[in-house]
């Protein structure tokens with residue numbers, strides 16, 4: 207069992223950002239922040255993991271793969287910084303399946319992911335950015351993701367956690383058949399639990415199975431029963447919009463009918 211120490215005040219995401227005078231999303235230079243916290247970044251080939259951290263005393267080295275997407279590297283460095291802040295004195299090696307997945311059964315990895323999101327998408331700046339997009343769709347998501355230089359998936363998780371879009375749910379269907387995970391805005395009742403298998407009528411299905419299909423340009427209406435088995439789902443129309451995550455399947459943004467949330 208790995209030890210989980212309380213977060214030292216000076217390494218809290220908000221403390222780090224304010225120590226460095228960072229007030230704009232564009233200025234969140236993750237390598238400079240890591241350096242300030244006593245960490246060097248090395249890009250190198252790693253065996254069977256995507257990022258790791260080794261440390262001695264108050265100095266350490268974060269290693270990341272040299273050829274990952276820039277947004278992925280940023281999140282990995284911030285995630286390792288989270289381990290540095292909270293799991294000091296251990297060598298932690300993280301597989302790609304450990305980073306950005308908010309693991310339900312691995313508290314250490316979940317804490318590091320939460321730390322990374324808090325550092326790269328601090329709430330005050332993030333909520334301000336959301337304000338400019340009263341309607342959340344793929345176009346708005348891309349604009350916010352670009353601003354914070356985070357992946358669409360990491361940004362969408364934050365968008366849902368922001369509580370600004372009470373009807374929003376995201377579902378990630380993996381390329382390997384049947385596996386999925388989802389995250390829903392807090393107000394959405396638990397009985398709206400998405401079906402395991404993708405409905406052949408959903409656009410997400412096409413995106414997952416047809417390599418020539420392209421991301422949807424705009425949200426599309428579909429019967430809620432395509433996504434939910436719940437009794438009464440056939441009475442509602444919802445909107446769906448999906449995008450592909452290279453190598454990882456398809457993520458769908460579902461906007462539920464208001465009556466499904468307020469019931």
Ligand SMILES: [Zn+2]
Pocket residue numbers: 285286289298299300304305314315318
């Ligand atoms: Zn980790």
